[in-house]
Amino acid sequence: MPSFVFLQMAVSLTKVELVMLGMMLCGYYSPGPAFGRSARKGNLDTPLRDLHAPMVRSAQAFELEPLCTESILKTFLEGHPGVRGLKAAKAALPWVRNTSASHMETALYLLLCLPVHMGGYGLPKPYLNPLVRIEQASGDITCYPDLYWPGSSIDVEYNSDWAHCGVSAHYLDSRRLTAIVCNDIDYLSISTGQLKNAQDMDNAARGLARKLKHRIRYTDEEWQRKRTRLRGVVLPPVDL
Structure with missing residues (x-):
């Protein structure tokens, strides 16, 4: 669930990095299929908390359907009071824009x-x-x-x-x-x-x-x- 990923990553990412993640989830683009994967094993080989820099530097896929919206993120966060990372996620959310x-x-x-x-x-x-x-x-x-x-x-x-x-x-x-x-x-x-x-x-x-x-x-x-x-x-x- 994209909203859960946004909340989960609020614990590890900086505010700007989290905004960028939110923009991608609510946008028409994503990292390319090779992002974060081992060419030999085909599985994720980078810890989630260390994925931001490779994501910024990776090739991208464009013209995709958004996985989420600002309002969906907001509703999800409001429905999970007291969860770890909530404060950071709420601080980043006002800067996330759709599309x-x-x-x-x-x-x-x-x-x-x-x-x-x-x-x-x-x-x-x-x-x-x-x-x-x-x-x-x-x-x-x-x-x-x-x-x-x-x-x-x-x-x-x-x-x-x-x-x-x-x-x-x-x-x-x-x-x-x-x-x-x-x-x-x-x-x-x-x-x-x-x-x-x-x-x-x-x-x-x-x-x-x-x-x-x-x-x-x-x-x-x-x-x-x-x-x-x-x-x-x-x-x-x-x-x-």
Whole structure:
């Protein structure tokens, strides 16, 4: 049961790691089939408490049905008072969002929206991949913005090298971008390179904050150290 796994792992994982696990359980992706398994025996050969780092670094499977939702996790936790790990699970749950499409979308969301004391920028939480209908002269089209703030009409897209390569993908992205911009939705694109470069990410976060009319409250070196630690947890060393 995914909810039980979330609660069980609250004992072993840090808060950020547990949020990432929750995002995966409620998202459209998972580690690939070889994750955590012995090539010789085909069984799990890594203790559960040590699986986070390999999970971040593993190949992934995409476009899967979510195993869980925020509300299911919440209901499960409320139904198990006094269980070991409950306090940590409840502390992580408010940052879990439904329907992330990839680990890197999750990383982008966490870097932007986790609170300053955790190394994030503290931006308002968006919806991830919600259904948005956009009007066109030829008929409405359906889009699923990666990170979407409906109140401010802002769409932030993670443009991975893998998902957006090729002529066909470029054409579809261009057509969607035209429809989005022509319907007064602000569009910001974050590439893999930007996400992995702390200064580029800082510039993007500041620009997004201005669009959201949100003040980023940090300046000191302590926050920068926390940001570095957070980036080390959420970002893999390979492009996804």
